[in-house]
Amino acid sequence: MTFFLVFFSFVFFVSCANQDSVVPDTLRIGLSAEPDTLNPITASDAYASRINSYVHDSLIDRDLDTLEFIPKLATHWKISSNHLEYIFYLRKGVIWHDGHPFTADDVVFSFETILNPKVEAPFLRVYYADISKVEKIDDYTVRFVYSKPYFLALSMCGSIPLIPKHIYDTETAFSQNPANRSPIGTGPYRFIEWKTGKRIILERYENYWDKKPAIKKMQFKIITDDTVTLQVLKKGELDLASIRPIQWIKQTNTKKFEESFYKLEYYVPGYNYIGWNNVSPLFSDAKVRIAMTLMIDRKKILEKINFSLGKIVESPFFIGTDQYNTSLVPHPYDPQKARILLSEAGWKDTNGDGWLDKNQITFRFNFLYPSGSKFGERLGPIMKEDFKKVGIDMSIERMEWAAFLDRIEKKNFDATALGWSSSFETDPYQVWHSSQAKIDRGSNFISFENPEADFLMEKAKVEFNEAKRNKLYYELQDIISREQPYTFLFVNSSLVVVSKRFENVVVHKAGIETKEWVPKN
Structure with a gap:
């Protein structure tokens, strides 16, 4: 259960014209941001995660409807009564996409790589820190x-990102390995370009090794501008779209559109938020952070x-699960109370210029969001205007995704708007x-x-009683x-449009699964 960063316009658009020119067994998907890497161990964004889900298989998986664990690369597993040992029996005959056999050596090597402090995977390493060793009993x-029990141990061991030892166990620096951009996996699809x-x-x-999907080719088109993406959609050059609310409500309700597409609405684990840099002199005081929420x-x-x-959500747990605390009292929209809290924190307009100040420093900050996020683009001006009424000056800055991530990871920002994608059962650590x-x-x-x-x-990590x-x-x-380190916003409806040239399009509890779709022709 790893959290993956997303921004608000993680969009996949769908074709609606020129159907005759479409290759029937190719699924074309719009990608609104380009991954930094396709290495499953170091990738931290949802874009790479989505692509890697086709290239790589895990030891175990979850049933799409019951969410129960099911075999994948492991045929079965055993758990010790003290929850400290997990033995996986690997499927024989599985090969990497280059023809090399998949064995226990690859699992051990993947674990050792994750724990290597020189490998940039701190967000992943935290989940495996309590494993004292991973050992090969035999080839399969x-x-x-574990050194101590962990309630998500089966999930984390079973979903450990797997990389081929024979490709990465070389003198080439891990971050420079060509396989980071041309991955080799064991999944149903192999990387081409x-x-x-x-x-x-x-x-x-x-x-x-398993049943092959009916769709023969997956084409992810990198289109970072929503307007351009919509134009490409109308040309019939895309097949799958996660569209924006305005498009769902106002631009996809014609009879012609509904004859060509399925419209699917559902919720998946995750949430959007505004993050305040808690070490910033402006936002280090909880009173100030609460005030910011009250002004939104x-x-x-x-x-x-x-x-x-x-x-609207109030916490980092998925609102559709028992982990979410429904008794939380929502923070209301209350600018007057916000003014009082800011004053108590020492922020007052002492010189009459209309801006709050403290120790001769004006309350002025920068709101950073990634290009391609239409939500961030519209949210920024609303926040700016509301904060101005109280005497806070907010500037707005937009950056390309990779550069944006670099700023965020280096903590070089005041405030930002992002989202986390997770799973149905989460560990907030x-x-x-x-x-x-x-x-x-x-993270x-x-x-x-x-x-x-x-x-x-x-x-909580060592507590196996769910209640x-x-x-x-x-x-x-x-x-x-x-x-209030975050101002929690919403869990968004997933608004997905799929071309009706595909059959067996089903919404499961875990969402949609393109690997089970079948082209009509």
């Missing part, structure tokens, strides 16, 4: 041994920008524990630190609500 049996700024192409792997009319924003397609604020490329990039919160997360664990998480959510 591997054992994970990555043309920077244009496209990434995958092709069905004909020697795949989330209901109006949800209605105005998202056309009410979503649900990666994003919220103070240790993750002290490491390079850690706690807003630098939230609270000893009581750390204690609750550490205690008791959730109680600990409820307490954690109370702390986060009081501290």
Whole structure:
């Protein structure tokens, strides 16, 4: 269960014309941001994760409807009664896309690579820190041994990102290995091409160990501008789209469109937020962060920008699970109370210029968002105007995704708007524990630190009773609500459009699965 960064316009568009020119067994998907890498161990964004899900298989998977664990590269597994040992029995006859056999050596090597401090994977390493060793019993049996129990151990061991030892165990620096841009996996699709700024192409792997999908080619087209993407859509050059609310409400309701496309609405784990840099002199005080939340009319924003397609959230847990604390009292839109809190924190207009100041420093900050995020583009001006009414001066800066991520990971920002994509059962340690604020490329990039919160997360990690664990998480959510390191926004409706030239398009509890789709012709 790893969190992956996303911005608000993670868009996949769909074709609606020129159907006759379409290659029937090719699925064309719009990608609104370009991955930095396709190495499954170092990739930290949802764009790479999506592509890698076709190239790489995991030891175990989850049933799309029941969410129960099912075999994948491991045929079965055993768990010790003390929850410290996990033995996986690997499927024989599986080969990497270059024809080399997949064995326990690859699993052990992948684990050792994740734990290597020279490898830039701190967001992933945190989940495996309590494993004392991973050992090869034989070519097709591997054992994970924990130093202490972890309630997500089966999930994390079973989903460990796997890389081929024979490709990476070389003198070439890990970050410079050519396979980072041309990955070799064991999944149903093999990598074919990555043309920077244009496209990434995958092709069905004909020697795949499991049932081969009907779609033979996956083409990801990199289009970072929503307007251009819509133009490409109308030309009939894309097949799958996760569209924006305005497009869902106003631009996809014609009879012609509905005859050509399925419109699918559902929720998947994740949430959007505004993150305040907690070590900034402006946002180090919880009173100030609470005031910022009180000045943001989330209901109006949800209605105005998202056309009410979503649900306002108050915590980092998925609202559709028992982990979410439904007793949290929502922070209302209350600019007057915000003024009082800011005054108590020492921010007042002492010179009559209309701007709040403290110790001769004007309350002025920069709001940073990634290019391609239409939500961020519309959110910024609304925030700027509301903050100005209270005496806070906010500037707005947009950056290309890779450069934006670099700024965020280096904590070189004041405030930003982003989202986390996760799973149905989460461990908040990666994003919220103070240790993750002290490491390079850690996911706690807003630098939230609270000893009581750390204690609750550490205690929850070893608690296997779900009710008791959730109680600990409820307490954690109370702390986060009081501290407001984020202004939590919404869990957005997934608004997906799929061409009706594909059949067997089903919405499962876990979402949609393109690998089970079948071209009509």
